[in-house]
Amino acid sequence: MASLLTDPLLEVCGRGPAPNKNFYYLTVNKSDVKWRWWTISLRAVDRYAKPGELRESHQQFLDNTWLQSEVSLVFGRPILQYAKALCQGHFDYLDKLPDSLLLRIINYLELEDVGQLARTSHRFKKLCGSEEFWEQAVRRRCNTVPVDVESLALEEGWREIFFTSKLQLQKKISRRRLRLEEQRGRQVSSESPETNRTSSSEEECHHGLIGFDQNSCCGVDPDLSPEPEAAPDTSQ
Structure with a gap:
């Protein structure tokens, strides 16, 4: 599995804590650790200072307490612990998977588990x-x-579609159709209002409320969500 990983395993950079203005760069590869720094100072003696670089093996980094303290001081203890774990062979394979594959895996989880997973990192959130x-x-x-559901999802989002009941989804699609019919009616000035109402009524009777099989809707109760959201009341 380790052969599937690509370098760098960890790459982070940033400025040191005040009053230090130096710039630091840490890279953990599969075979070594690189620590680089650039001196940033207004003093004339540091004007021509060259960048520094320290390159060590994983075991050397684990034994170098000074370098570990520098990494912790600049980037924080969590980054240091993560770098040490990589040097010890504890690789984070999920972090290297592409988003498309992670999404397929996440979709096999229950909603409660998805809510817990979203709290573990910024990426999963x-x-x-x-x-x-x-x-x-x-x-x-x-x-x-159906196409009507896809069109509605473009306006309101797929999450809203997921947590909308069948009845509410029917109402939203029906109202969206009526709104589109009204827009078409205003554009076609040659048609009379009575003709527009008759045409709209006939189309609704022909296609039904939403125009697709009742079994095609998810029908998920919003209360099953880890963060429940009440469905908006659109009956009025």
Whole structure:
């Protein structure tokens, strides 16, 4: 599995804590650790100072307490612990997986587990709240996703579609159709208002409320979400 990893395993850079203005760069590769620094100072003696570099093996880094203290001082203890874990062979394979593959894996989890996973890191929080994740969640739990639902998702988002009941989804799609019909009616000045109402009524009777199989909707209760959201009341 380690052969699947690519360098660098860890790459971080930043300025030192005040009053230190030097710039530091830490890289952990599969075979070594690189520590680089650039002196930033207004003093004339430091004007022509060259960048420094220290290159050590994983074991040398684990034995070098001075370098570890420097890394902890500049980047914090969590970065130091992560760098030491990499040098000890404790690789984070999930961190190297592409987002597309992680999204497929996350979709096999229960919603409560997804909510817990989103709290573990910024990356998982972004993935678990992305439109790609909620679109895949809808498509996995539905027999089919009609065009009307896809169009509504572009306006309100796939997460809103996922947590909307069948009845509320029918109402939203029906109102969206009526709104589009009104817009078309205003554009076509040659048609009378009575003709527009008749045409709209006939189309609604022909297609039904939403125009797709009742079994195609997810029908997920919003209360099952780890962060429940009440469905908006659109009956009025």
